[in-house]
Amino acid sequence: MENIISVKDVTFLYPGEENSTLKNVSLDVNQGEWLSIVGHNGSGKSTLAKLLNGLLLPNEGAVIVSGKYSTMSQEDIWEVRRQVGMVFQNPDNQFVGTSVQDDIAFGLENFGVPREEMVKRINESVHRVGMEAFLNQEPHQLSGGQKQRVAIAGILAQKPSVIILDEATSMLDPIGRIEVMQTVRELNEKEGITVISITHDLEEALSADRVVVMKMGEKAAEGKPEDIFQQRELLLSAGLDLPFSLKLSEALLQEGVELDKGYLTQEELVNAIWKLA
Structure with missing residues (x-):
């Protein structure tokens, strides 16, 4: 399969810290796949997620998107962020607009999308996540699952190739979690959007095409869920439950x-x- 993201020997160290959060991590993400990156808190999985769309830049190594855009290059950083959208853990921290449509429009304005095209994209994106009836709703009045679906719509309106879910369901109740995962699953299967799920919830990772296990800033294992989750000692040593x-x-x-x-x-x-x- 064609690689859409390549991580090459990436090391990352937060300012003021002595030990690297990520150490010589290499990883390829295949176009159209669902990849789950799992690990205990502090394993480096969320830092890796931020490196994938240029929110952080590696101290060493490189992250290449679509074979030509590098997060090492300041000229390419906006194109990287357009292609690789991220949905964060707390949906309330993502909203800036007073209504659903205003919030989605905010991201498009930052990318300089013309108004006529903006209206078209907003309508298309809310339809794709089943939120077209809530265009004029205030975001704080929505349920947790609905908020995350709006956050996904905001990313979809930017027409990304990849969606990263950074612990995006961890604050949701079971119903909201199901809503969000079903929405993203349909986008992956029907539209071929590549999905990278950053999570410590192994139940969520079971349905992925491939799983990467992070441990103390390094890639500890990589493979199909049925192979990874049979390795009891590996999971326990990485701080993960079965x-x-x-x-x-x-x-x-x-x-x-x-x-x-x-x-x-x-x-x-x-x-x-x-x-x-």
Whole structure:
């Protein structure tokens, strides 16, 4: 598959700190894939996310977007940010407009989009996330899930190639989390938008095409979810818990329930138990 982002031997050190937050990290992101980057707090995963769209610049190494735009280059930084949009943890910190449409328009104005094109993009983007009925609503009156969908609409209006979710569902209730993940999943599957999910929630990462495990500023492992999440010692050493379905299937095995293996998803586990009944 074609790479849309390449991270090459990136090291990053915050000013005033002695130890690097990221150490010689290399990573390729494939166009159209869903990549989850998981790790404990302090593992460097959110710092890596900010490097991917130029909010931070590496001390060493480079981040290349679409094969030609580098976050090392100040001339390219706005094009990088247009192509790689980011949805943050707290949706309330992202709103600057008094209504949904004003908030989406703010980002487009910063990119110099003409008014006629701006109106078109706003209408298209809210439709894509199912929020067209809320154009004149004040953002603070929306639910958490609706706020994040508006934040996603604001990114979509800029026509990015990549969306980064930086712990974007961690402050949401279960319903809001489902709303946001379903919205992004449809954008990934139907429109081919590349998704990078930064999370410590392994249940969320189970549906990714590929998983990268970060540990103490380094890439500890990379692979398909079914391979990564069977590595108990790796996950525990990285400060991560096992997915609930895997822990439960292991507990059932210990109690003598004859299962074929540890199951990653609750659906797989339920189906396997149902066959035993």
